[in-house]
Amino acid sequence: MSELSELYQQVILDHNKKPRNFHKLEAANRSAEGYNPLCGDQLTVYMQLEDEVVKDISFEGSGCAISKAAASMMTQSVKGKSKAEAETLFDEFHRMVTGELDEEAVPNHLGRLTIFSGVRDFPARVKCASLSWHTMHAALHGEETVSTE
Amino acid sequence: MISTDNILVETPETVDTLWDVERVREDFPVLSQTVNGKPLVYLDNAASSQVPQVVIDRGSKYLREEHSNIHRGVHYLSMKATTAYEGAREKVKRFINARDSKECIFVRGATEGINLVMHGYGRKFVTEGDEVIVSAMEHHANIVPWQMLCEEKGARLRVIPMSDAGELLLDEYDALLNERTKIVALAHISNALGTINPVKEMIATAHKHGVPVLLDGAQSAPHLAVDMQDLDCDFFVLSGHKMFAPTGSGVVYGKAEWLERMNPFQGGGDMIRTVTFEKTTYAGLPNKFEAGTPAIASQIGLGAAIDYLGSIGRERAVAYEHELLSYATAKISAIEGVRIIGTAREKASVLSFVIEGVHPHDIGTILDQEGIAVRAGHHCAQPVMQRFKVPATARASFAFYNTKVEVDTLARAIERVIEVFS
Numbered sequence: 088m089s090e091l092s093e094l095y096q097q098v099i100l101d102h103n104k105k106p107r108n109f110h111k112l113e114a115a116n117r118s119a120e121g122y123n124p125l126c127g128d129q130l131t132v133y134m135q136l137e138d139e140v141v142k143d144i145s146f147e148g149s150g151c152a153i154s155k156a157a158a159s160m161m162t163q164s165v166k167g168k169s170k171a172e173a174e175t176l177f178d179e180f181h182r183m184v185t186g187e188l189d190e191e192a193v194p195n196h197l198g199r200l201t202i203f204s205g206v207r208d209f210p211a212r213v214k215c216a217s218l219s220w221h222t223m224h225a226a227l228h229g230e231e232t233v234s235t236e
Numbered sequence: 237m238i239s240t241d242n243i244l245v246e247t248p249e250t251v252d253t254l255w256d257v258e259r260v261r262e263d264f265p266v267l268s269q270t271v272n273g274k275p276l277v278y279l280d281n282a283a284s285s286q287v288p289q290v291v292i293d294r295g296s297k298y299l300r301e302e303h304s305n306i307h308r309g310v311h312y313l314s315m316k317a318t319t320a321y322e323g324a325r326e327k328v329k330r331f332i333n334a335r336d337s338k339e340c341i342f343v344r345g346a347t348e349g350i351n352l353v354m355h356g357y358g359r360k361f362v363t364e365g366d367e368v369i370v371s372a373m374e375h376h377a378n379i380v381p382w383q384m385l386c387e388e389k390g391a392r393l394r395v396i397p398m399s400d401a402g403e404l405l406l407d408e409y410d411a412l413l414n415e416r417t418k419i420v421a422l423a424h425i426s427n428a429l430g431t432i433n434p435v436k437e438m439i440a441t442a443h444k445h446g447v448p449v450l451l452d453g454a455q456s457a458p459h460l461a462v463d464m465q466d467l468d469c470d471f472f473v474l475s476g477h478k479m480f481a482p483t484g485s486g487v488v489y490g491k492a493e494w495l496e497r498m499n500p501f502q503g504g505g506d507m508i509r510t511v512t513f514e515k516t517t518y519a520g521l522p523n524k525f526e527a528g529t530p531a532i533a534s535q536i537g538l539g540a541a542i543d544y545l546g547s548i549g550r551e552r553a554v555a556y557e558h559e560l561l562s563y564a565t566a567k568i569s570a571i572e573g574v575r576i577i578g579t580a581r582e583k584a585s586v587l588s589f590v591i592e593g594v595h596p597h598d599i600g601t602i603l604d605q606e607g608i609a610v611r612a613g614h615h616c617a618q619p620v621m622q623r624f625k626v627p628a629t630a631r632a633s634f635a636f637y638n639t640k641v642e643v644d645t646l647a648r649a650i651e652r653v654i655e656v657f658s
Contacts, residue, residue: 090605100656150595153598
């Protein structure tokens with residue numbers, strides 16, 4: 088069960104139960120919808136982007152513990168960041184969960200997001216962890232929908 | 237089936253002795269492996285069932301000794317391949333009790349079968365203002381092709397609603413049938429809920445209005461006796477890989493009088509009588525619907541799977557599965573926090589459930605760590621999920637090689653899921 092407890096760490100379970108920034112954002116000037124058509128996960132990311140800075144960000148939707156916790160922590164990490172910084176986080180997170188980035192060996196900006204590193208041992212769940220990040224990325228670039236197909 | 241059920245109810249303890257499940261399990265090499273250090277518990281049979289050694293052997297014998305293209309050569313191997321392929325068709329004919337083997341068209345699976353009927357029947361006979369009836373518990377394969385047809389023709393898709401238990405509302409069905417109805421396309425057994433629909437009665441009702449009925453038999457062919465003469469359906473589709481045969485095998489049964497009048501499905505070799513650049517005439521049944529080289533090895537495997545089902549005793553297998561489902565339903569529904577989705581009176585093989593506060597994907601991952609394979613998701617039946625207001629379910633689906641011990645393992649693993657998320 089060691090890989091399993093690596094996947095379902097307390098922090099992840101906590102964010103699943105009490106997701107942060109889990110609401111519609113009235114001041115949003117960007118939003119994007121993300122779908123995982125294979126499993127039916129669906130979420131909307133709302134973003135208030137001003138002067139190339141993510142002033143505020145939130146999400147709504149339904150999904151598994153991994154996708155909900157990932158979305159919750161994504162909003163916390165990206166809030167207040169510049170567009171370029173958000174891009175870097177997106178890239179590093181994506182590479183970490185797909186096993187392309189060894190977060191312990193290579194300097195990075197992921198911080199507590201590294202608790203999602205265990206996802207790479209569960210290939211079927213990588214999309215759950217990355218859906219909100221792809222959706223955030225789409226919102227950042229003014230796209231309206233993204234699918235993890 | 238009913239009489240067997242009565243016997244089971246009276247003496248449930250006799251079932252395991254009647255059905256030597258450990259002996260049957262030896263026929264399936266895949267079942268003896270371990271997954272994540274635990275014995276594999278394969279409960280995803282509604283998605284795809286496992287293949288017995290005799291079917292594997294038959295397929296590899298074909299590939300080793302008989303492989304060639306069918307219906308084309310006068311040489312030895314082509315004749316061997318053709319004989320084996322057409323032999324499989326004869327087995328299918330007997331298995332579903334068709335009047336004639338030419339009514340059994342080989343396709344890749346149930347999805348391709350429904351698409352064949354949509355193209356061949358639907359595009360020929362459905363016109364603007366017509367109606368197509370499906371049910372609220374269909375697999376996407378029996379929704380999307382009809383939706384595409386309706387969009388193309390300006391026809392209307394009507395849906396038979398269902399109760400909270402997952403039973404179709406037959407009064408509503410009667411009211412939907414009218415002179416504009418061109419076809420009823422209906423699941424025999426729901427893949428998401430396990431409901432066995434009262435299809436014989438529903439077919440008779442449709443026929444009173446002169447409306448043909450397509451049965452999606454993907455879930456019924458592996459678990460019930462399916463008799464075309466008794467059911468009197470106009471079309472029936474099945475997937476080989478859900479009934480212990482390889483993927484790529486499947487059947488569309490159609491009454492000859494419909495198949496003769498229908499458009500071909502795909503154009504190409506083997507489905508023609510004569511071809512010139514001015515005009516092509518089509519082959520007779522069943523070749524008219526089988527363009528190109530089919531999955532010969534897989535269809536021969538389907539024939540072998542049908543032989544295998546005959547050899548183990550179909551009725552006892554069905555009775556055992558029924559008993560196993562009752563056992564699992566009682567065991568799993570007794571766990572606090574678990575809700576069964578689909579509680580119809582007549583069910584087969586499928587146990588869909590949700591756990592309060594836990595998403596089915598998380599259930600699936602934790603169960604997998606215990607070596608248990610279940611399906612977690614919408615089961616290609618998103619309207620069913622919407623009807624029951626759940627994003628997804630976890631689904632354990634059984635075959636005659638599953639055991640009560642495996643059900644106990646499942647129950648313990650579900651308790652573990654609840655523990656992790658408590």
